[in-house]
Structures are given as structure tokens and as C-alpha cells.
Amino acid sequence: MLLVPVIDLMHGQVVRAVRGERSTYRPIVSRLAAGSDPLTLARALLERCSARQLYVADLDALLGGAPQTAVLRTLLADQPGLELWLDAGFATPAQAQRLRDELxxxxxxxxxxxxxxxxxxxxxxxxxxxxxxxxxxxxRLDPAGCWDAPQHWPRRVIVMTLERVGADSGPDLDTLAAVQRRAGDRWLIGAGGIRHAEDLQRAAAAGAGAWLVASALHDGRIDGSMADHRS
Structure with a gap:
């Protein structure tokens, strides 16, 4: 299973995401590196996981502000082989393409x-x-009805259970299984709840092709030894 490290960006800093309650997020405290500088922590996370993918949640953009393009440029320039998975509150494909063009x-x-x-x-x-x-x-946080439109799902689908994020409560494998029953041959990526290596093993056995992880990496509870870096 692919292990994809996550950084949550707010006002140019990496913050610790807990249960999707964005107003409570605070600058990260990590065993991997001092401070909350995005470049320093991205390097540490990628090394910890031996990963070439990095998931970035641009919380400024998700909350209605401008995307943090300067930080994104720095991350991409520093890591020439990086594939950056970016959630910046995109409402349409055109909006995402404009940001890609800006970069x-x-x-x-x-x-x-x-x-x-x-x-x-x-x-x-x-x-x-x-x-x-x-x-x-x-x-379901789904004004457009995406959950009930599997005919429109792309090849890769994340199952994001926000109340499990940073909550040390274990992965939501029931929701993963429910999505898997409708997903056909799509590649499913879990998010939220991973605490330790046993959780990763259970998630892989349940059919996850990858999992997004932050807190367990920052706290030193898992590393990239279980990762399969084929995507």
C-alpha cells in the first residue's frame, strides 16, 4: 500500500489538522523537524516515507482565500521528482487548471x-x-451529489472521513468498504485515523491502495517501511 504524507498549509505554515475543525488548527509540533516551515517538513516527511507523492491541503484556499502559490512553487522547485496532490477548494476543473498554469x-x-x-x-x-x-x-459533505455518481468518478478516489483526521481513533474501514462496492476497478485512497503499523495492515487488507497520513508520521509512530511506492 502506498503511504502518502500530508501537509496542511495555513498562512504559510504547516498546521496539525484535527477532526476537520479548521478554526482550531495550530502550527505543527513534529518529531521529524523543528518548527512549522513547509519546505523543512515536506523534506522530512518525504524522507520518512521514501515517497514521491505529497498531499497538500491549502487551507487558505479551502476557506475562501487565495491559494498559497509561493509555498507551492517552493515545494515543487525543491523536489524535482515530486508529484504534488493539491486540494485547494477547487469548484471546477477550470479553476484547477488556472492554478496549474500560474505555477x-x-x-x-x-x-x-x-x-x-x-x-x-x-x-x-x-x-x-x-x-x-x-x-x-x-x-456527506457533498452539495453536488458526487457520492451517488460513481459513473463520473475518476480513476483515483479518496475516502475522506474528517472526524478521524488527527483524532487517534483508527481508520474508517466501513466507509471504505461501502465505497469499494461501487468503485469498480478504481484505486481507493483512505484518509484519516491511522495510528500505527497494524492500522496500515488492516487498511491494506480492506482494499485501500494508499492512505494519507500526517499525525502518525509527525509523532514517530509509523514510517515508510510498509509502503509500496507503485501508484
Whole structure:
């Protein structure tokens, strides 16, 4: 299973995401590196996981502000082989393409993540896109009905259970299984809840092709030894 490290960016700093309650996020405290500088922590996370993918949640953009393009440029320039999975609150494919264009040649290495909480329609997503099916508890964050439109899902789909993020409560494998029953041959990526190596093993056995991880890496509870770096 692929292990994809995550950084949550807010006002130019990496913050610790907990349960999707964005107003409570604070600058990260990590065993991997001192401070909350995005470049320093991205390097540490990628090394810890031996990864070439990095998931970035641009919380400024998700909350209605401008994308943090300067930080994104720095990350891409520092890591020439990096594939950057970016959730910046994209409502349409055109919005994502504008940001990729702003990033110049390096924008080709940005994979847009379209969250169901933000998306206007699941139809017509780019072939290289990732769709994130977002939920908090029993509530689907899905004004456009993406959860119920599997015919429009791209090849890669994230199952995002926000109340599990940073909560040390274990992965939501029931929701993963429910999505898998409708996903056909799509590649499923879990998000939230990983605490230790046993959770990763359970997630892989449940059919996850990858999992997004932050807190367990920062706290030193897992590393990249279980990762399969084929995507």
C-alpha cells in the first residue's frame, strides 16, 4: 500500500489538522523537524516515507482565500521528482487548471484533488484528477451529489472521513468498504485515523491502495517501511 504524507498549509505554515475543525488548527509540533516551515517538513516527511507523492491541503484556499502559490512553487522547485496532490477548494476543473498554469512548467506535476465539499459537479473531471469523497460522521459533505455518481468518478478516489483526521481513533474501514462496492476497478485512497503499523495492515487488507497520513508520521509512530511506492 502506498503511504502518502500530508501537509496542511495555513498562512504559510504547516498546521496539525484535527477532526476537520479548521478554526482550531495550530502550527505543527513534529518529531521529524523543528518548527512549522513547509519546505523543512515536506523534506522530512518525504524522507520518512521514501515517497514521491505529497498531499497538500491549502487551507487558505479551502476557506475562501487565495491559494498559497509561493509555498507551492517552493515545494515543487525543491523536489524535482515530486508529484504534488493539491486540494485547494477547487469548484471546477477550470479553476484547477488556472492554478496549474500560474505555477508554470512545474504545474504539470500538480495533481488536482477535487473535494466533494467544494465541487460543483463530478462530471467532466480531468483524467489525472483525484476525487475526494468527504464526510464528517454520518454527514456527506457533498452539495453536488458526487457520492451517488460513481459513473463520473475518476480513476483515483479518496475516502475522506474528517472526524478521524488527527483524532487517534483508527481508520474508517466501513466507509471504505461501502465505497469499494461501487468503485469498480478504481484505486481507493483512505484518509484519516491511522495510528500505527497494524492500522496500515488492516487498511491494506480492506482494499485501500494508499492512505494519507500526517499525525502518525509527525509523532514517530509509523514510517515508510510498509509502503509500496507503485501508484
Amino acid at each position: 508554470g512548467a512545474d504545474g504539470a506535476r500538480v495533481v488536482p484533488v477535487f473535494g466533494s465539499e467544494s465541487l460543483q459537479s463530478a462530471a467532466g473531471l480531468p483524467a489525472d484528477a483525484i476525487l475526494s469523497l468527504d464526510r464528517r460522521g454520518a454527514e
